Amino acid sequence: MNPLRLIGTALCCVAIVFGGLTFSSDAQLDPNFYIRSCPQLQSIVYQILSNVATKDPRMPASLIRLHFHDCFVQGCDASVLLNTTDTIVTEQDALPNINSLRGLDVINQIKTAIEIACPHTVSCADILTLSAEISSVLTGGPGWLVPLGRRDSLTANQSLANINLPGPSFSLTQLKSAFADQGLTTRDLVSLSGAHTFGKSRCFLFSDRLYNFNNTGKPDPTLDTTYLKELQKQCPEDGPGDNRVNFDPTTPNRLDKNYYNNLQVKKGLLQSDQELFSTPGADTIAIVNRFANNKIVFFKNFKKSMIKMGNIGVLTGTKGEIRKQCNFINKESSELDLATVTSTESIEGGVVSSI
Numbered sequence: 375m376n377p378l379r380l381i382g383t384a385l386c387c388v389a390i391v392f393g394g395l396t397f398s399s400d401a402q403l404d405p406n407f408y409i410r411s412c413p414q415l416q417s418i419v420y421q422i423l424s425n426v427a428t429k430d431p432r433m434p435a436s437l438i439r440l441h442f443h444d445c446f447v448q449g450c451d452a453s454v455l456l457n458t459t460d461t462i463v464t465e466q467d468a469l470p471n472i473n474s475l476r477g478l479d480v481i482n483q484i485k486t487a488i489e490i491a492c493p494h495t496v497s498c499a500d501i502l503t504l505s506a507e508i509s510s511v512l513t514g515g516p517g518w519l520v521p522l523g524r525r526d527s528l529t530a531n532q533s534l535a536n537i538n539l540p541g542p543s544f545s546l547t548q549l550k551s552a553f554a555d556q557g558l559t560t561r562d563l564v565s566l567s568g569a570h571t572f573g574k575s576r577c578f579l580f581s582d583r584l585y586n587f588n589n590t591g592k593p594d595p596t597l598d599t600t601y602l603k604e605l606q607k608q609c610p611e612d613g614p615g616d617n618r619v620n621f622d623p624t625t626p627n628r629l630d631k632n633y634y635n636n637l638q639v640k641k642g643l644l645q646s647d648q649e650l651f652s653t654p655g656a657d658t659i660a661i662v663n664r665f666a667n668n669k670i671v672f673f674k675n676f677k678k679s680m681i682k683m684g685n686i687g688v689l690t691g692t693k694g695e696i697r698k699q700c701n702f703i704n705k706e707s708s709e710l711d712l713a714t715v716t717s718t719e720s721i722e723g724g725v726v727s728s729i
């Protein structure tokens with residue numbers, strides 16, 4: 375063995391020892407995973423997302439949420455992207471997702487561009503994870519090196535999506551438990567909830583707080599009264615319930631620390647948001663205050679928790695597959711190709727180019 379190779383092996387072992395101490399779960403993921411096989415990956419994703427964000431400034435928020443809804447259901451394996459077929463029951467129709475997920479088309483657009491540059495190389499799960507990080511950068515949030523090398527699932531699980539994804543009326547105890555089920559701590563809960571600093575929520579998900587909280591016939595007492603009036607205007611009591619309201623009234627499309635400052639003045643939008651600050655005696659109050667006072671500390675924690683969330687239940691090595699089309703497992707997408715080819719010859723959206 376030549377000396378350089380020996381040094382390489384030695385360094386590698388040191389890396390494994392130290393890596394193993396801090397990130398045992400992502401031992402197989404690596405920010406340089408595609409450095410040879412798809413060096414253009416980051417720049418393609420960045421290019422597409424910066425264009426999309428100019429036209430649709432809410433999209434970065436939607437993509438970060440899509441990644442979260444992927445990771446909490448059998449891991450970050452792009453299961454959320456799978457459409458219903460003979461063998462798949464889509465997670466997109468689970469209660470927290472239905473009529474609510476955005477960005478599926480953007481992920482497909484990125485996948486199509488990547489398939490041209492680096493055919494059959496990059497997983498949909500990695501594209502989604504990388505899109506979340508770039509979405510943070512594009513909205514003023516932190517950037518980080520994204521560990522890569524995830525593979526795509528062969529299954530989806532709609533009922534698991536209904537079980538695992540937290541609800542907007544969850545108490546702090548329920549929130550902590552939903553995160554603990556994913557190996558995430560209370561601190562992760564507080565830092566990741568900071569993603570509610572941008573994007574929107576539909577009224578019916580919190581309107582009980584405005585009119586009849588907990589069957590008291592009164593508004594939620596932990597809601598600022600001026601903010602309450604603004605929200606009542608945007609969400610009339612007998613309205614349709616699907617009006618959309620900004621999570622952050624001041625900087626609706628920015629990933630900043632405002633979320634925590636809003637909680638301090640009783641301007642959390644969802645009950646699950648305000649619980650972090652208004653639950654008497656809670657250990658989350660000090661964390662909210664810390665993040666509200668210091669953007670650098672919040673960003674540091676947000677990065678760390680996003681990487682941790684991105685490592686949940688990942689498929690690596692020979693598990694799963696690299697999908698050709700993010701909405702279908704390969705077996706089904708090749709059946710689809712054949713069916714479409716024989717019936718029409720006219721194919722849309724990169725399905726045929728993947729044969």
Ligand code: HEM
Nearest residue numbers: 435436439442474540541542566569573574575576579646
């Ligand atoms: C802590 C528990 C959480 C609950 C109960 C929760 C609940 C919700 C709800 C009800 C909505 C509005 C959906 C709609 O109108 O259809 C929403 C939107 C959103 N959530 Fe969460 N969420 C939680 C955690 C997270 C996490 C961990 C992230 C990401 C790290 C996240 C990112 C977002 C974003 C960015 C939006 C806005 C999406 C858009 O405008 O398209 N949420 N969330």
Ligand SMILES: *[C@@H]1O[C@H](CO)[C@@H](O)[C@H](O)[C@H]1NC(C)=O
Nearest residue numbers: 456457458464466478701723
């Ligand atoms: C997958 O389903 C979504 C709706 O849930 C639809 O908009 C999209 O066109 C479907 N994708 C394909 C490739 O059929």
Ligand SMILES: *[C@@H]1O[C@H](CO)[C@@H](O)[C@H](O)[C@H]1NC(C)=O
Nearest residue numbers: 529530531532533534535537
């Ligand atoms: C979905 O998850 C539930 C709960 O963990 C499990 O019982 C069920 O077998 C899973 N279904 C599929 C299709 O994987």
Ligand SMILES: *[C@@H]1O[C@H](CO)[C@@H](O)[C@H](O)[C@H]1NC(C)=O
Nearest residue numbers: 543544545587588589590645
């Ligand atoms: C709702 O009401 C029940 C019983 O009246 C009470 O035990 C519970 O603490 C209340 N929940 C909240 C969030 O105020």
